[in-house]
Amino acid sequence: MIQSIKLVFSNFIYVLLSAIIFVSMMIGLLIMSEYIFLAPYIVSHLPSGTELGFVLILTLSALSALVIPMNIFRINILKSSKQKMSGGVVGSIIGAVAGACSCGPVGFAVISTFGSVGATATAFLTNYEIPIRIMAIAILVVTYFTTIKSLKLECNINS
């Protein structure tokens, strides 16, 4: 497992890609979930009772930063199919969407644009935000292990 990770991240490009994914995803989700505010001042804030949501965002961002570069490595270096890439991307998107639609600007825009359909979708994503994020993390974990297995086979790595 560690050898597969070393193989991918021995290339600086993938380390950089991972860092970009982690930072941009984490900051984006923290802004959307109102842990970080940009105006009128840049300020971070962790209200009591929202600690689990915060931990899930960090986990989701870390896993996305791990899984997506590994799958890009597989596609680029090994010219494998793009099938396993979808797991990482789907997991990341599901996790991101769950927190975006709430009482903030994204939820407001969705409801204003799509009316009752938007309101229903927003209510669903808000009501099940935590379970959806956990599901997204589960998808990323499964994708991670399948990617590791695939790299071991395709690169003949001894574990």
Add this chain to the structure above:
Amino acid sequence: MNKKAVILGVIVIAIVAGIAASVSSSTSETVNLDMGRTHGTISTVMGSAILGDPSAPITIVEFGDYQCHQCYNWFHNTKPAITRDYIETGKANLVFVDLAFLGNDSPKAAQASYCAEDQGMYWDYHDILYNSQEPKIDGGWANSERLKAFAFSLGLDMELFESCLDSGKYSKRVQYNIQQARDHGVRGTPGFFIVGPDGQQQISGAQPFSVFKQIMDPMI
């Protein structure tokens, strides 16, 4: 002599009862009787009663939804400090204006708060809604039956409250407030305008007390 004493006694009791009633109702709640009320550029005429001293130099206009969990966070994490340091000290007052957009129960909850206002209990009802909020939007915690149960728990006249809520008496008032929010570029809840003597400043989201303090202190 006895008759005079009885009459005098009745008058004394009436005066004492009157004083007691006025003291018990002299909370910081001021019912809005000003039909042209504005704060900054915002028409708050259809908003809540003013919480705090109406002549305070700063007014916090809060746009909120009773089903919004960020409003719940602000109510529990930031508002207590603002109440303690600014509202109770007469430095600021607060007006709540509905931006009830999250679900079917949101406008109904907003209307219920004005039905409670009819009986002088707006802020008590407002507080009970945010203290009773449950995580699920339209999950039933703010349906018509629960709204009536909250009113009952506050000891409101249920006949008046139910007729008010069931008739949709304040439906247009809530719609007007929602339109005010849209007209002022509020794109989510909670949204705030801090209106001071020299202008107004918008704050979006359930921001911490430190942000409000930084904006309000120079206005005083």
